[in-house]
Amino acid sequence: MIETQQPMVRMSSVTKHFLDVTANDKVDFILYPGEICSLLGENGAGKTTLMNILFGYYACDEGEIFIKGEKARLSSPKDAIARGVGMIRQHFALVPTQTVLENIVIGTHSGRSIFLDLKTARRKLLDLGKRFGLEVAPDAPVWTLSVGEQQKVEILKALYRDVDILIMDEPTAVLAPAETDDLFSTLKFLVREGRSVVFISHKLNEVMDISDRIVVLRAGRVVAKRQTRETTARELANLMVGRELNGNVSKKPFEPGPPVLEIQNLDVRNDRKLAAVNNLSLIVRQKEILGMAGISGNGQRELSEVLFGMRNPVQGVIKINNTPLRFGHPSSAIGLNMGRIPEDRMGTGLLMDLSVEENMILESHSCVDFQTYGLTRSKKINQYTDELIRAYNISTAGRDAVTKSLSGGNLQKVMLARELAGNPAIIIAVQPTRGLDVGAMEYVHQRLLQETERGAGILLISEDLDEVFSLSDRIAVIYEGKIMGEALAENASREQIGLWMSGVSQ
Amino acid sequence: MIRLRIAKRKPLPPWARVIIPVMAIVVTLILSAIPILLAGGQLWRSYFYLFYGALGTRFNLLETFVKGSPLILTGLAVAFAFRAKFWNIGAEGQLLAGALMATVLGVHLGGVPRPFALPIIITAGFLAGGVWAVIPAVLKTKLNVDDVVSTLLLNYVMWHIMGALLFGPLQQPGSSWPRSAAIVEAARYPMLLPRSRFHMGIIISFIAVFIIWIINNKTTFGYRSKAVGVNIRAAHFGGINTTAVIVWTALISGGLAALAGVGELCAIQYRLIMDISPGYGYTGIVIAMLGNLHPVGVLFSALFFSVIIVGAQTMSRMTGVPTYIAEVIQGMALMVMLVFLLFTEYRIRVMRK
Numbered sequence: 001m002i003e004t005q006q007p008m009v010r011m012s013s014v015t016k017h018f019l020d021v022t023a024n025d026k027v028d029f030i031l032y033p034g035e036i037c038s039l040l041g042e043n044g045a046g047k048t049t050l051m052n053i054l055f056g057y058y059a060c061d062e063g064e065i066f067i068k069g070e071k072a073r074l075s076s077p078k079d080a081i082a083r084g085v086g087m088i089r090q091h092f093a094l095v096p097t098q099t100v101l102e103n104i105v106i107g108t109h110s111g112r113s114i115f116l117d118l119k120t121a122r123r124k125l126l127d128l129g130k131r132f133g134l135e136v137a138p139d140a141p142v143w144t145l146s147v148g149e150q151q152k153v154e155i156l157k158a159l160y161r162d163v164d165i166l167i168m169d170e171p172t173a174v175l176a177p178a179e180t181d182d183l184f185s186t187l188k189f190l191v192r193e194g195r196s197v198v199f200i201s202h203k204l205n206e207v208m209d210i211s212d213r214i215v216v217l218r219a220g221r222v223v224a225k226r227q228t229r230e231t232t233a234r235e236l237a238n239l240m241v242g243r244e245l246n247g248n249v250s251k252k253p254f255e256p257g258p259p260v261l262e263i264q265n266l267d268v269r270n271d272r273k274l275a276a277v278n279n280l281s282l283i284v285r286q287k288e289i290l291g292m293a294g295i296s297g298n299g300q301r302e303l304s305e306v307l308f309g310m311r312n313p314v315q316g317v318i319k320i321n322n323t324p325l326r327f328g329h330p331s332s333a334i335g336l337n338m339g340r341i342p343e344d345r346m347g348t349g350l351l352m353d354l355s356v357e358e359n360m361i362l363e364s365h366s367c368v369d370f371q372t373y374g375l376t377r378s379k380k381i382n383q384y385t386d387e388l389i390r391a392y393n394i395s396t397a398g399r400d401a402v403t404k405s406l407s408g409g410n411l412q413k414v415m416l417a418r419e420l421a422g423n424p425a426i427i428i429a430v431q432p433t434r435g436l437d438v439g440a441m442e443y444v445h446q447r448l449l450q451e452t453e454r455g456a457g458i459l460l461i462s463e464d465l466d467e468v469f470s471l472s473d474r475i476a477v478i479y480e481g482k483i484m485g486e487a488l489a490e491n492a493s494r495e496q497i498g499l500w501m502s503g504v505s506q
Numbered sequence: 507m508i509r510l511r512i513a514k515r516k517p518l519p520p521w522a523r524v525i526i527p528v529m530a531i532v533v534t535l536i537l538s539a540i541p542i543l544l545a546g547g548q549l550w551r552s553y554f555y556l557f558y559g560a561l562g563t564r565f566n567l568l569e570t571f572v573k574g575s576p577l578i579l580t581g582l583a584v585a586f587a588f589r590a591k592f593w594n595i596g597a598e599g600q601l602l603a604g605a606l607m608a609t610v611l612g613v614h615l616g617g618v619p620r621p622f623a624l625p626i627i628i629t630a631g632f633l634a635g636g637v638w639a640v641i642p643a644v645l646k647t648k649l650n651v652d653d654v655v656s657t658l659l660l661n662y663v664m665w666h667i668m669g670a671l672l673f674g675p676l677q678q679p680g681s682s683w684p685r686s687a688a689i690v691e692a693a694r695y696p697m698l699l700p701r702s703r704f705h706m707g708i709i710i711s712f713i714a715v716f717i718i719w720i721i722n723n724k725t726t727f728g729y730r731s732k733a734v735g736v737n738i739r740a741a742h743f744g745g746i747n748t749t750a751v752i753v754w755t756a757l758i759s760g761g762l763a764a765l766a767g768v769g770e771l772c773a774i775q776y777r778l779i780m781d782i783s784p785g786y787g788y789t790g791i792v793i794a795m796l797g798n799l800h801p802v803g804v805l806f807s808a809l810f811f812s813v814i815i816v817g818a819q820t821m822s823r824m825t826g827v828p829t830y831i832a833e834v835i836q837g838m839a840l841m842v843m844l845v846f847l848l849f850t851e852y853r854i855r856v857m858r859k
Contacts, residue, residue: 331745351733351736351737351740362741362745365729376724376725378724
């Protein structure tokens with residue numbers, strides 16, 4: 001019966017090229033009033049591009065867009081907002097130093113008067129907040145809000161502009177489980193009132209949970225459209241990847257060796273000089289993966305930075321194979337044979353503006369093989385890089401290609417190749433598959449498992465519970481800088497881990 | 507309605523790095539027609555004398571190299587520092603530090619034979635400029651002091667130190683002008699070609715281009731300073747001692763600028779005067795940008811600048827267009843180059859509505 005309604009949005013045969021890449025190839029997309037429609041697909045499938053076109057951020061090369069029955073030519077987001085289309089990105093467009101109210105009225109100013117009418121705006125904002133259960137203090141500066149609250153501000157911003165077609169780009173990527181539940185009930189409430197929501201994600205469970213209808217994109221094309229009640233997560237996964245996935249990574253029996261990493265009574269402060277890690281102790285043994293689960297912002301970043309040599313702790317000892325780590329010196333971590341996969345691979349891990357080769361030799365460029373009296377031995381380096389490119393199956397135009405031309409999965413392969421080349425004794429992997437597509441994710445997981453078989457110990461710091469569960473031998477949960485609890489993976493229940501993650505002990 | 511948008515473009519092929527500066531120079535010369543015509547010059551005659559005056563005779567050609575030498579060195583100094591994102595705006599002060607050191611030694615190195623005197627002066631001059639550049643580098647790495655401001659302000663500090671010395675202990679006995687005594691014969695650069703001022707400093711500047719090219723492309727230090735320049739956090743993460751890299755980069759950069767000062771003193775002026783440099787250090791910034799921070803690019807852009815500077819003299823004599831036109835052309839070259847550099851990464855998209 002829904003099919004007979006006038007669609008809110010109809011995009012027909014939309015094509016968009018970026019240089020040589022076809023991001024959208026003759027995509028048809030329809031959005032009905034009162035529904036939540038999910039756009040599902042791997043990274044680079046063209047979900048975000050399609051929605052950027054609907055939001056007027058990109059112009060499509062071919063195709064037509066109809067909004068509420070009218071043909072729309074959108075040359076900027078302003079045009080889209082005027083027609084009731086709003087988009088909330090993963091990275092919020094908020095001014096951190098301004099208040100909630102100020103952020104909401106930015107750009108809505110009519111241009112008639114030179115003074116802001118904040119009184120009316122405040123009333124409207126409070127009304128909206130009450131109506132939709134999105135209550136946020138109007139005078140709080142945005143930087144003091146949690147990520148979940150900031151997202152509420154973004155939604156309010158859209159509602160304030162009378163948006164009735166709301167695009168959410170991976171909205172749950174940054175949220176804690178409880179915040180996700182909140183978001184979902186808000187979204188459901190919004191569509192009950194006749195609005196429509198496009199939900200972009202690659203998390204299957206959430207998509208199954210929230211949407212009425214699912215459109216699967218692969219390599220820029222629509223490969224399937226399903227009613228949610230008529231499909232299963234398994235079918236969607238296969239549609240998305242285009243091949244059968246073997247459900248779990250193969251895991252060998254757990255037989256840990258002697259400890260390779262010992263952290264004793266570590267106290268660390270964050271950038272704002274507040275305690276981030278509190279008296280934390282843990283041990284990682286040879287041949288095991290210790291998965292550290294936790295909601296983001298509970299000290300994981302600070303802990304990993306101390307391990308990497310990028311931050312000085314207040315106190316504590318870290319030993320690798322019984323040798324203490326010198327704090328604040330990344331070269332000490334490298335010297336102690338630590339493989340380091342940082343969370344922020346583009347900003348911290350890789351030199352995006354240099355070549356693949358120059359990234360491969362970052363940590364080893366001064367070893368005897370690669371230089372004599374400070375003169376680089378390019379032949380040896382070329383050979384070394386080519387071998388790694390082959391061994392890790394990195395798709396690049398060559399060792400001299402600039403690193404930023406690589407795709408996300410291949411960037412992470414470069415990272416792995418460099419960090420694992422020296423057969424590290426201990427590997428610290430922080431969010432190693434964040435933002436990667438299913439194929440690349442599987443590759444990273446296999447590589448890490450291979451490393452444990454070789455004898456390395458791995459500390460896997462991840463916010464992705466599925467990842468933690470499928471890889472770890474032991475699971476530790478970090479909450480407010482402390483280990484809330486620890487369990488063998490086979491004995492751990494999701495419920496227990498979830499409780500620890502939200503700070504409930506037993 | 508037509509709307510213009512700026513969009514990222516595909517990476518350009520390698521030959522573009524050569525074509526772009528050349529194109530920039532052509533466009534500069536086209537644009538420079540406007541001020542030349544405004545100054546009442548005949549266009550073709552003016553351009554003819556501009557280039558004839560710099561390249562047309564043996565003496566003028568060699569003079570172009572004489573003028574080019576300090577520009578090559580300051581351009582290299584700036585380019586080398588900028589590559590590591592050490593924003594050295596202080597080549598002028600480092601040049602003066604080199605000249606000052608050369609004066610102090612040059613006046614007093616009496617009985618020392620030339621083969622010993624010159625290496626001592628060159629090394630000491632290099633270090634003087636280097637140390638002057640290391641000060642802001644240490645302030646930057648240890649105390650987070652902005653290097654643009656500190657390097658720039660230290661230029662004035664050095665200029666006033668020089669003034670104080672020239673009115674004080676370094677002043678030529680019996681003179682009332684702020685100038686030093688002449689340096690001894692042994693401290694002077696040998697002239698390499700008869701009937702010209704083609705001196706050893708020119709060779710030094712060419713060797714410097716070669717050495718910097720080697721450092722940039724063939725040494726681990728060059729690799730490190732590039733890494734620090736593109737992403738200091740990632741370089742630090744990779745175990746590079748970023749403080750050491752920046753300090754050493756500053757030392758070499760300041761040293762190169764100082765060599766320009768040593769050359770001007772020991773080959774041209776023979777005594778320190780307040781206007782030993784007509785702003786070579788600042789022109790070096792423009793040259794470094796025009797040369798795309800590449801040592802060979804710097805070589806050519808410095809020589810182009812010196813063609814303009816030397817040629818403008820003849821042009822002015824023959825056509826009456828004032829020599830200031832040379833500075834207008836230099837400024838124009840920088841603007842055009844910066845615009846061209848923008849278009850190496852972005853393009854303008856015309857959208858019809």
